[in-house]
Amino acid sequence: MEESEQSEDNEFEDFEDEESIRDVVVPGEVLTEDVKNFLPGRGTILNKEKTKIISLNIGLKQIKKNYINVIPLRGFYTPRPGDxxxxxxxxxxxxxxxxxxxxxxxxxxxxxxxxxxxxxxxxxxxxxxxxxxxxxxxxxxxxxxxxxxxxxxxxxxxxxxxxxxxxxxKVGGIVISIDPPKIPRVIGRNGSMIKMLKNLTNCNIFVTQNGRVWLKGEDIAHERLLIESVNKIASEAHTVGLTDRMQDFIINEKKKRGIE
Amino acid sequence: MPLIIKDEYPEKLFRKDGKRLDGREINELRPIKMDVGVIKNADGSAYLEWGNNKIIAAVYGPREVHPHHLAKPDRGILRVFYRMATFSVFDRKRPAPGRREKEISMIIADCIEPLLFLELYPGTSFEVFIEVMDADGGTRCASTTVAALALADAGVPMKSLVSAVAVGKIDGKIIVDLSGIEDKAGDADLPIAITWYNEEISLLQFDGNMDLEEMNKFLDLAYEALKNIHQIQLDTLKSKYVKLQEETSNPNHKNDNKGE
Amino acid sequence: MMDVKRIISKIEKDYILSNLKKEERIDNRGLWEYREFQINSDLIASAEGSADVSLGDTRIITGLKYDVGAPFPDLPDEGVCTVMAELLPIASPLFERGPPGEQSIELARVVDRGIRHADCVQTKKLCIKEKEAVYILFVDMYVINYAGNLIDAGGVSALTTLISAHIPEGIWNEEKHETEWTGKYFYGQDIVNELPFVLTYGKIEDIIFLDPSLPEELVCDGKISISVTENKITSIQKSGSATFSIDEIKMLGNKSLEFGKKLRKELNLLQYLAKTK
CATH class of the missing domain: 2.40.50.140 (Nucleic acid-binding proteins)
Structure with missing residues (x-):
């Protein structure tokens, strides 16, 4: 079984859309008072008087058409059929x-x-x-x-x-866990991040929506680098230009550690 | 046998210059420091230093309910466990939880529950563990504040944060944020918490005596203080993410600094 | 690593074992290397001494309280020092609320025995008046985050707490028949003599390694904890189902004395003495 395909999920692509990465918001924060032009989307709610849209999560504010969404930065996995x-x-x-x-x-x-x-x-x-x-x-x-x-x-x-x-x-390899909301960034837009990780570390990697990452490389040095990279992606998931920065990081670290 | 040093209170709770014993004005809060993500194993966690109070809170959930008979088929349950360390108080506290701890656990749970969407998680529980490591008055308010922070850090959808503070009366004057001595020696103590999405009071206790005019003043002073506390909560939740965004969005600038 | 769960996956077990055989660990340590210690002392204002010790991701906060009580009849001129440990439910989904379980009692007992038999606390100096009043010290450890090897972290934490002690000095008033405060304090250096360190080794199949992390602890067959002072072994605790050969124990005794010396130098715990007021 080779793991080249990753589950695609349109809903999560929002996160990958770097254009939309803007303000960090927290629960209770007012996203807009313009309820005529905007509708409450994912991770948001109208207040009781229906005069404000407020955030329910710690996450990134995103405006898509006339919906205001909050893409969560923290949270747990909710299973959906097909995952x-x-x-x-x-x-x-x-x-x-x-x-x-x-x-x-x-x-x-x-x-x-x-x-x-x-x-x-x-x-x-x-x-x-x-x-x-x-x-x-x-x-x-x-x-x-x-x-x-x-x-x-x-x-x-x-x-x-x-x-x-x-x-x-799965036989062999190791499974690590990260925050489930950060998974889309480990995959990257159209799988760009995961392809880069695979090519640069020569590891097999399989990423799933529940926050788990299975990986297997030729030796522990490569696996260690990949694990560090995945954790770095998770902690910097809300920043822009992540794929390029990760590429530089891995190339640099490989030189530093003397691994091919 | 009594301890060597007696736990005695001074006669006067105001200094000659009209300030409080620790040098605060009557409406001044003690220094507050917060942090999130302090416990790696937890789904969400927060740390709070409020004057001499040092409190750690962690959230686990949603997860299976133990014991099983507490589970509700149509909604999730929120359980709060407030505990004090044996060394957090003047006389060593007995390790087993006492009545006071159970009562405070209950009122904090009642305070936070209206913020959550427990009906979305039937059969499961969210558990909030609050450990008071060092106590110096106002721990129930500080605990409520830090519990809200830990829930937000866990990514649990919530309508807003909740902040709490105690106001009280000493020597006939109304003061904000009672310290340990003021709490024990004072005439009145009113812990109050507010949920920010509708600005309604969610925790309220009172011991002492007050007239109606004083009650109004209590509430007004509390509201002003709560706004400050809320701001610190918001900044704490955001700062970690925003800092990283700023660092990464301007890499050239960072390199310049290194060069100097 | 995989979520902290009671059951550890087979592939993780194989992974840890096959790498240990190659003397490799996922956190880039050698077989005989500790994770990093981080120590803060005297952070709890209400306690008479305290320490916040991290060993890698394992974190323990310990506080010291005292009481004055009557001595044990068989030791009329000696104070008492007790160690308690609590595995807080904040520290891991593996820990449950409720009265102390086996694991927390073992932690407290192993740390306690390491201190007791090492001539660490000078219990005679904790006597205020023979047969009447002695100090009872409570060293209470609270596990804040559990990432393996609580015993070694607990040992350092308890020791740092005792070193950072600042306890009101009492004097016996014969007339009133009670203890009075002299207005002064006594400090860690007055009561702490030897510094015992406890070193824990894990064993999987026939591989032995120092300072097991949480996944290693979950997959290992057993552990052995050895307390050492400058040149003596003061207590040993074997736990789990692993068995050790005589040669292995001899080797570990040797190594423990060596590592104990190293740790004593590196951590330099005496820097955490309370500042004299």
Whole structure:
């Protein structure tokens, strides 16, 4: 499984739109009193008298058409159907796996969602038998999986699947976590940042919306540099010209540390 | 057996020049210093130094509720745990939480709850842990202030911040922000908190006696002080991000400085 | 690293282990290297001594309070020094509220024993009047952020707190049968003699390394903490399911004395003595 594709998400592209990176706002801050021309968008609310639009988050103020949004700088991951995320199995019983997806609820992975229909080869548990047993022997507690979210809403636990392109168990490498709202910047506009990181550090890297980054390089020196770079991107996510600065940073550090 | 030094209060709480014992004017706040992101493991955290008060707050959530029976199926819950360190007060405090700590935890939770959208997180909890490391009067107000900051730092959507201060009466004069001695020796103490999105009072207690005229004056003085505290909160939340924006947006300028 | 969770992923475990075998650690340390210590002292105005110690991302704030009480009948002329530790729920999602658990009791006990048996606190100097009144010192440690190796950070924190002590000096009034304040204070240098350091090693399979970080602590089979003074070993605590060979213990004893000397010089804790008032 090679990780060249990253999940695309239009909603998050706002963050990548460097033009829109402007004012840092905090909860309760008045974004505008011009409620005739502007509408409250994401991360905002009207006050009780409907005379002001105020921010709900610490984030960046963005005006898009006649909507005022606040792109959060801090926050947690809310699962949405279709997201591909890195999950860790924390518990299992004969009918389902319990997965930590860095959200408020644990995700549920049912065995039927781990077996490709109509194909049996490569499935360890059943050893090539035509009729596969539906059980939870395929994965173990502590395994890292890339999963897709099938369904998620406010009341129910998210349902997961490992059937699909780029999904399944990860072997080797390491997973690090950053603030989920900063993930779009690690990917960059049209994947520019992630491509640059990959090329300069020779590491495989897979980034998911729940704030997790899986990476694997040829040696620990490269991995260390990549981890530092990802953390630097996260802490400078609200600044402009980040891709160029990161490129300079990595080239410089490589020289300094004497790694190719 | 009593301690060697007795915890005694001076007869007079004003100096000869009309100022308070620590040299403050009647409506002057003690020096306040705040910081956010002080605890790496927490989802959000904040630190506050308010005179001699030193308080750390951390937020975890939304996460599963323990014990499970406290969970509400239709909304999230906010739990606040206010605790004092054994060495934060004159006589060593017993390590187990007492009645006072439980009451303050409750009123802080009640104060902050109207700001949050708990109905969006059914079955989960936000937990705010407040640890008073050093106490010198007004810890419930300081704790409320720092808890709001930690929640904002965690990226929890909230309608606005909340700020709190205590006003009181000593020797017949109304003063703002009582220190430890003034609190113990004074005649009246009125902790008050305000939610800024609608400028309404969200925490209010009173011990002592006052007439109606005094009450009006209490509230007016408190409002002025609260505005100052709110400004410090806003600056604290923003400064980290804005500073980085300024540094990175003008790299040439930075290099010039290095050259000199 | 991955979020702080009770279960650590298999790939992280493999990753840590395979790199330790190559004598590499993700934070760029060698096997026998500490993370950076940062020490601030006497920051709590209400306490008679205090310290804020960070070891990497692990952070502990410790404060000292005193009380005057009757001595133990079998030690009529000696004061008491007790150590308590609390793993605050702010410090990690792994820590829960409630009464102290095993981990916090172990932390307090290991630090306490390191101090007690090292002739660190001069308990005889804490006596005000034989059989009547002695000082009881409470060294209370609060873990603010948990990133592995609480014991070593706690040891330095407790020691710095004792060094920064400034305690009102009492004198026994025979007539009133009570202790009175002389108006003066006594300080860390009056009660602290030896400076014991505690060094904790983790063990995974047959690899031993100093100062385990949180992920290392979660994957390691066990740990061993060795307290040393200038030239003596004063306490040892093995925890976890790891077993150590006799040669390994001998090697660690040797190394601990060596590292203890180094740490004593580098941290120079005596600089944190309270300023004489």
């Amino acid at each position: 591909k995320v890195i999950a860790m199995i924390v518990d299992k019983n004969p009918v389902k796996y319990k997965c930590d997806i860095n959200a408020k609820d644990f995700g549920q992975l049912k065995p039927k969602n781990t077996i490709k229909k109509g194909r049996t080869r490569g499935f360890r548990g059943a050893g090539g038998f035509p009729q596969e047993e539906v059980n939870t022997k395929k994965f173990d507690i502590g395994d890292i999986l890339v999963v897709k979210i099938l369904s998620a809403d406010r009341l129910n636990k998210p349902e997961l699947t490992t059937i699909g392109k780029y999904l399944g168990k």
